[in-house]
Amino acid sequence: MTFADAVTRGFRNAFTFKGRARRPEYWWFFLFVFAGAFVIGLLEMLLLGRGSGTLVALFQLVIFLPFLAVGWRRLQDTGRPGWWLLVPSGIVVVSTLVSGSLTRAMMAGGMGNMMNGEPMGPGAMMGVGASATTVVALGVAQLLAGLVIIWWMSRPSQRGANTYGPEPRVR
Structure with missing residues (x-):
């Protein structure tokens, strides 16, 4: 081709x-x-x-x-369902939602008041830390999911007919 x-x-x-x-x-x-x-x-x-x-x-x-x-x-x-392509995109959506909650936690916890020299409360610090950890974990998950998808895309065709149809003819 x-x-x-x-x-x-x-x-x-x-x-x-x-x-x-x-x-x-x-x-x-x-x-x-x-x-x-x-x-x-x-x-x-x-x-x-x-x-x-x-x-x-x-x-x-x-x-x-x-x-x-x-x-x-x-x-x-390759014998895999196509919906696997949506997994990295789904991780992006979840990560966006979590980072939005991270921003809300920072503002609600007094991050905005830090500019005035006021310390942030311990509850807010825990919320920010948990949200930041979640964002990092989701970033790693997205990277790994993307690498797996690239690996699958590079694999040879499944020989013969599979669940998704006959093997495409080589031209």
């Missing part, structure tokens, strides 16, 4: 979460997404004199569903 074939197939199957995608299809499409964001960001910086990231964000919004679909099918090609 060539680069152009992978990009064409990625867009043609943008809403297809059934079936399987071989390694070249996924990794060529990955390269397209990475290079596209890089080039668009570079052009935005050169043409506008600053990198606001608006065009890159728009590109990523357009490419999100096709990229998710090809990744989903790639995991299924």
Whole structure:
């Protein structure tokens, strides 16, 4: 499969979460997404004199569903359910919620009053410490989940038919 074939197939199957995608299809499409964001960001910086990231964000919004679909099918090609791709994203959501509670704990515990030279209470310190530990643990979990996903994406296709369909033909 060539680069152009992978990009064409990625867009043609943008809403297809059934079936399987071989390694070249996924990794060529990955390269397209990475290079596209890089080039668009570079052009935005050169043409506008600053990198606001608006065009890159728009590109990523357009490419999100096709990229998710090809990744989903790639995991299924290795015999794993595609929903595993959502685990790192779920960790980001939980981490965001926890960091919001960390901010609330700091403000409620008197962090805002520390600017006036007043000490923070012991209860607030415990809340901040527990929340910070949770945020760090979630960051490590997200890193590990991402590494596992990359490892799975790099694995060979499962031979023969599997739960997700027949083995894609090699061309």
